Amino acid sequence: MSMPTYLGMPAFPEAAAEALANPQLRRNLAHATGTIRTKRAAAVAELTDWDELRAAAKAIKDHTLANLDHYLLQLEEKVTAAGGQVHWADGAAEANAIVASLTRAAGTDTVVKVKSMATQETGLNEALAAEGITAIETDLAELIVQLGRDRPSHILVPAIHRNRAEIREIFRREMPDAPAGLTDDPAELAAAARSHLRRAFLSATVGVSGANFAIAETGSLVVLESEGNGRMCLTLPETLISVVGIEKLLPSWRDLEVFLALLPRSSTAERMNPYISTWTGVRPGDGPRAFHLVLLDNGRTTALADKIGRQALRCIKCSACLNVCPVYERVGGHAYGSPYPGPIGAILTPQLRGMSSAADQALPYASTLCGACYDVCPVAINIPEALVHLRSLAVDSRRHARFQTDFPAERLALGAVAWTLRGRRRLAFAQRAASASRKLFGASGSAAWTRRLPLLGGWTRTRNLPVPPPESFRAWWARTRQDDASPDSPPEIAPGLPSPGTAPRQTGSGTADE
Amino acid sequence: MSDWARPGSPGAAVSRERVLGRVRAAIGRAQGAERDVAAEYAALPRGYLRAHHDPAEHDIVALFAERAADYRAVVESVTTAALPAAIARVIADRARAGGTGAWFAVPAGLPPGWLSRVADGTPGVRLAGDDPPLSALELDSCAGVVTGCALAIAETGTIVLDHGPGQGRRALTLVPDFHLVVVRHDQVAADLPDALAGLDPALPQTLISGPSATSDIELVRVEGVHGPRTLHVLIATADCQG
Known part of the structure; x- marks a missing residue:
């Protein structure tokens, strides 16, 4: 298994601190995600x-x-029957080597690429470059990243x-054919990209893509895009190579009515x-003459x-969870140190890459557990649940690595949190118990004594324990909305943990003003 | 070439078995174990609507026109009888904008009457068939392309090409900068489920919703990148309505 950990990339806390010190980045992100x-x-x-x-x-997806x-074998059979090679x-x-050898076999050293998360994940462009093959990114944003030698x-x-x-500065510096008077008008920048890539499209012999969906029943692949660069890469080259994660399958053509x-x-x-x-x-007389599907584990x-972790594989890479995440909005994508940033990245990356490095152990903590991501997820991935689960695995792997953990109670505590959050009644009970514990803080509400707790010292040394509120939101709701709900059947709104179909849609916690 | 990169090599077979084996271990299924996948699939919940605008209550052709225009397609409705004159007018306007020598690509299988009036508007405007196939460079130099479609989707303002007769292969409606597409009123489906059921997945399909666009710069939508920058839609309504 491998996914490049970006070289020299610090773990999330350090990278986040660096990003937070960049006001331009925060302005760009706040503007874009707000829009x-x-x-x-x-x-x-x-x-x-909805x-x-x-x-x-x-x-x-489940x-x-x-x-x-079953579905992988069906897909393989159908693609092969339609003239493709799997x-x-x-x-x-392995995926990169397959693409490189197919490109070489097609007699070229240049490929045009459609934006693809799978090939970002495998580091295909770098692997091809090492083999003397140039990969041209044709999606506008990917082109900006590639020309800016950025991530x-x-x-x-x-x-x-x-x-x-x-x-505009990147285009003027890196694009030899950029028009002399190029301004920063987005329409002009898009036009510059159009003319820059035109020749590459018209002369391309190998195209490389991913796919949004692969239909097992028919062997069909599906790519969604906006600019037409995808159509160019899928249609004009003689050879098309699509690198597709094995989780991208759908059983039937009909299922597109849901996902589209x-x-x-x-x-x-x-x-x-x-x-x-x-x-x-392949379709004789229309499009590529050779089609290769690379199924990626x-x-x-x-x-x-x-x-618990497998629900991350339902992801259709829409990025709605990034746009609502208060952590992502402030630190940006680079801090996550992976092609998959944001809440989905925090649960996907450590599972794909394993939790052996400090960077990957830190990712499940890159969240406030506010639940906005779960609320907007179109395939209902319970990201907070997976985060808490992965935190307990991170503690496990640290313990295995060091034989003795710094925080012996942390794993137990996180396991208990996961168990509590999975049940409505358990959560209500825990909240009542927390409110009752206010007594321990005395009239002054001072939490200084918590620094001296046995076992928990490593945790509370760097954190102030908040004084629990006298009443939880759930208890307050039940008390003030007696008409709608009795305390025995609390309302279907758990703080921070919306469940599918129950949280107020469209203005859910994430899409509302932050 | 590494061994496992060569299809059919022992190395490639090893990777295939390894991946499938790990999948089976992960989901707790033995190879060949008894299970009724089709029955499980048929029982999946599908409580969603088949159409968000019921054709019995809504004018879905008007809805299609409105939503295609939302994405900056140029949309006109004309009677079927007036269609040839409308096509001639649109082509003449575009040819004038394109300067001398403007020519248009035309796929095989277009209804014969559609182009009958083209010469009236702009004498000298040239139409070129795609047999033998035009090269990508040739397509890049034409002023535009005229096609029909397989169907359209009202809810999303989408035109679907299955690249059958009158639509041409995929490159024909991709490389030119101008695409004039005719949608017959009886080709408009209310929503995705009916539209998808009417398509043959064995054929390549292209779903088009407005001209090419990007939101890659500050998430501001800009129309016109690599695909046709102008999408002109002529909706042919029933003659009795006109």
């Missing part, structure tokens, strides 16, 4: 059956994952950390993104084996 949050809420509110679509998507071997890649190095910081908009003035309703609205906040391409094997089966 998309408002638009997404409007696009989602248009569909009165909760039912979300429930169907979750069920379809069913697919529970029968993944390759299986254990890890990143992507967002799943959907990898250059979200750059504003228009910075992008959810993904564009969650992602670009549009009713539909400008272009969707589907293809099945690279840690996905490790995640699949974890009953």
Whole structure:
């Protein structure tokens, strides 16, 4: 298993501290995420059956994952029958080597690329460069990142950390054919990218893509995009190579009616993104003459084996969770040290990469557990639940590594938190108990004594224990809304932990003003 | 070439078995174990709507026109009888904008009457078929392309090409900067479920919602990147309405 840990990348706390000291970055991010949050809420509110679509998507993905071997074999059979060739890649190095050898076999040293998370994850561009093959990124944001010798910081908009003035500077510096009087008008910048890439598209012989969905029943692949660069790469080259994670499968063509309703609205906040391409094997006289599908594991089966962690594999990479995350909005994507930033990255990266490094052990802590990510997730991934679970695994792996942990009570405590958060009644009881414990803090409300607690000293040395409120939100709600709910059946709103179909949609905690 | 990179090599087979083995171990299934995947799949909850605008209560052709225009497509409705004149007018306008020598690509299988009036508007405007196939460079130099479509989706303002007769191969509607597409009123589906059910997945499909666009700079939507920068939609309504 491997995914490049960015070289020299510090663990999240240090990287976050550095990002927080950059006011330009924070302004760019706040502006961009604020814009998309408002638009997404409007696009989602248009569909009165959003909760039912979300429930169907979750069920379809769970069913697919529970029968993944069956569907993988079906996909392989259908792609092969349609004239495509299927390759299986254990890890990143293998996937990259397959692409390199297929490119070489096609007789070229240049490939045009559609934006793809799978090939970001495998570090394909660097691996191809080492083999003397040039990969040209054709998505505008990926091009900005590539020309700026930068790293992507967002799943959907990898250059979200750059504003228009910075992008103009990158184009003027790195794009030899940029027009002389190029301004920072986004339309002009897009036009410059169009003419810059035109020749590459028209002469390309190998295209490399990922896929948003792979349909087992028919062997069809599906790519969603906006600019038309995807259509160029999928259509004009003679050879097409698609690197696709094994979690991208859907059982049937019909399932697209669910996912094409959810993904564009969650992602670009549009009713539909400008272009969707589907293809099945090769089509004589139309498009590539050779099609290769590379099925990528690279840690996905490790995640699949974890009953709580596997829900991360439902992810359709919409990036809605990034746009609502208070932590992401302030630190940006680079601090997460992985192609998958934000809340989904905090649960996906440590599972794909393993939890042996300090950077990966720190990722599950890169969250306030506010639950906004769960609220907006179109496939209902309970990110807070997975984060808490992974925190307890992180403590486990530290203990294995050092034989003795700094915080002997932390793992036990996190296990108890996970158990409590999974049950409504357990949570209510815990909150009542916490309120009762106020007595311990006395009239002054001082928490100084908690620094001297046995076992917990390592934890509380660096943290002030907050004094519990006299009444939890749930208890307050039950008391002041006696008409609607009795204390025995508390309302379906758990603080910070919305559950599918119950939290107020569209203006859920994440999309509301922060 | 590394051994496992060569399809059909022993190394490649090892990777395939290793991945499948890990999948089976992870989900707790033995190879060939009895299970009814089809029955499980059929029982999945699908409580969502088949259409967000019921065709019995809404004018879905008007909804399609409105939503396609939302994404900056140029949308006009004309009667079927007036369609050839409308096509001629749009092409003439575009040809004038394109300067002398403007020519348009035309796929095989376009209804014969559609282009019957083109010469009236701008004498000398040239139409070129795609047989033998035009090269990508040739397509890059044409003024535009005229096609029909497989169907359209009202809810999302989407046009679907299955690249059958009258639509051309994929490159034909991709490389030119201008795409004139005719949608017959009886081709408009209310929403995604009906539209997808009407498509053949074995054919390549292209779903088009407005001209090419990007939101990659500060999440501001800009129309016009690599695909056609102008999408002109002519909706052919039933003659009796006109």
